[in-house]
Amino acid sequence: MALTQLTVVDTAVGILQQFGLADLSMRRLAKELDVQVGALYWHVKNKQELLAQVAAQLLNTPALSVAAADYESPAEAILQLARKLYLALLPIQDSPEVIEVATAMQATELQPVLQLRALLEAAGLAAENARHGQQLILNHVLGSVAYRQNLVQLDVDAPLADGFDWGLQRAVSGLIG
Amino acid sequence: MALTQLTVVDTAVGILQQFGLADLSMRRLAKELDVQVGALYWHVKNKQELLAQVAAQLLNTPALSVAAADYESPAEAILQLARKLYLALLPIQDSPEVIEVATAMQATELQPVLQLRALLEAAGLAAENARHGQQLILNHVLGSVAYRQNLVQLDVDAPLADGFDWGLQRAVSGLIG
DNA sequence: ACCTGAACACCGTTCAAGT
DNA sequence: ACCTGAACACCGTTCAAGT
Numbered sequence: 001m002a003l004t005q006l007t008v009v010d011t012a013v014g015i016l017q018q019f020g021l022a023d024l025s026m027r028r029l030a031k032e033l034d035v036q037v038g039a040l041y042w043h044v045k046n047k048q049e050l051l052a053q054v055a056a057q058l059l060n061t062p063a064l065s066v067a068a069a070d071y072e073s074p075a076e077a078i079l080q081l082a083r084k085l086y087l088a089l090l091p092i093q094d095s096p097e098v099i100e101v102a103t104a105m106q107a108t109e110l111q112p113v114l115q116l117r118a119l120l121e122a123a124g125l126a127a128e129n130a131r132h133g134q135q136l137i138l139n140h141v142l143g144s145v146a147y148r149q150n151l152v153q154l155d156v157d158a159p160l161a162d163g164f165d166w167g168l169q170r171a172v173s174g175l176i177g
Numbered sequence: 178m179a180l181t182q183l184t185v186v187d188t189a190v191g192i193l194q195q196f197g198l199a200d201l202s203m204r205r206l207a208k209e210l211d212v213q214v215g216a217l218y219w220h221v222k223n224k225q226e227l228l229a230q231v232a233a234q235l236l237n238t239p240a241l242s243v244a245a246a247d248y249e250s251p252a253e254a255i256l257q258l259a260r261k262l263y264l265a266l267l268p269i270q271d272s273p274e275v276i277e278v279a280t281a282m283q284a285t286e287l288q289p290v291l292q293l294r295a296l297l298e299a300a301g302l303a304a305e306n307a308r309h310g311q312q313l314i315l316n317h318v319l320g321s322v323a324y325r326q327n328l329v330q331l332d333v334d335a336p337l338a339d340g341f342d343w344g345l346q347r348a349v350s351g352l353i354g
Numbered sequence: 355a356c357c358t359g360a361a362c363a364c365c366g367t368t369c370a371a372g373t
Numbered sequence: 374a375c376c377t378g379a380a381c382a383c384c385g386t387t388c389a390a391g392t
Contacts, residue, residue: 038387170310
């Protein structure tokens with residue numbers, strides 16, 4: 001099987017899902033693909049760019065979008081989108097870190113993040129404020145996922161209600177009161 | 178000069194402030210202290226615990242507290258505390274990551290975080306909701322700092338108004354409307 | 355064009371042995 | 374009690390050389 005950008009990224013996603021970011025090294029990735037480490041650098045510039053593509057692969061899926069028409073208000077659509085994101089990222093070890101790398105490079109456009117902004121504008125926020133509101137909500141989603149994953153990792157039995165949803169509701173109501 | 182826990186942590190804080198987390202390795206730390214790497218492990222259990230103590234040193238300072246009596250409402254005090262935190266963490270490279278390690282281990286109690294919760298209770302939130310509100314605000318502070326620091330690192334000239342304060346105000350008003 | 359082999363400059367952690 | 378020396382099992386990235 002020929003080594004392509006796609007197979008590299010796909011395999012990286014697999015390692016991330018099964019073992020977490022600590023195990024997603026270039027060397028481990030090469031081993032999984034039966035190839036020398038150096039070969040990877042022909043298909044991907046460096047690890048940072050690889051992680052950005054991994055994030056894109058995780059987030060740019062139709063499963064992580066909402067049809068605005070399905071909800072009676074933009075606020076409802078925003079809540080649902082944020083919840084979808086939260087639930088999708090929770091089972092993927094260290095996903096917040098990976099997504100932060102991607103948004104930091106802002107090289108790849110992450111679809112759910114764009115939709116979040118669009119919905120905030122649809123709710124009546126000016127373009128600039130929609131960007132800031134997107135930040136607030138994304139910070140809360142990623143922060144809550146990271147917090148929850150750390151609890152799991154340390155075998156603290158977390159309360160099922162981790163407060164994500166309560167905080168989300170308060171944030172959205174503050175944004176488009 | 179004798180090697181103590183305090184000198185180890187202090188030196189670690191110094192490296193973090195001057196060069197960032199990437200340069201804060203046990204080996205670099207040992208070199209700075211003119212000592213072999215192994216010696217560090219007599220004074221600190223491992224790197225994770227070291228980072229937790231670094232976080233505590235950064236946050237447990239009187240400069241990062243507010244006197245509730247100075248503000249006419251708990252909401253005002255909360256805003257000021259969050260702003261102080263944001264401004265204090267901004268110049269310290271990778272500070273959000275360090276603090277996430279500390280809160281993840283929840284071994285060390287971080288004073289400003291506790292005060293944030295107390296102020297939310299003073300504002301009328303039930304104990305459980307105060308914890309969730311604390312999460313929302315802390316997520317926003319750390320997320321915004323991380324976002325801003327990434328912009329600096331990539332030489333993108335950031336807009337002075339990064340939306341932190343606007344988002345913070347909306348969040349607080351959503352929490353204690 | 356794509357990959358190997360091998361190197362460079364690093365990591366965190368452990369532990370016998372010294373003082 | 375505290376530290377050295379040295380090892381173990383890793384990292385990301387580069388690059389001449391092969392095919």
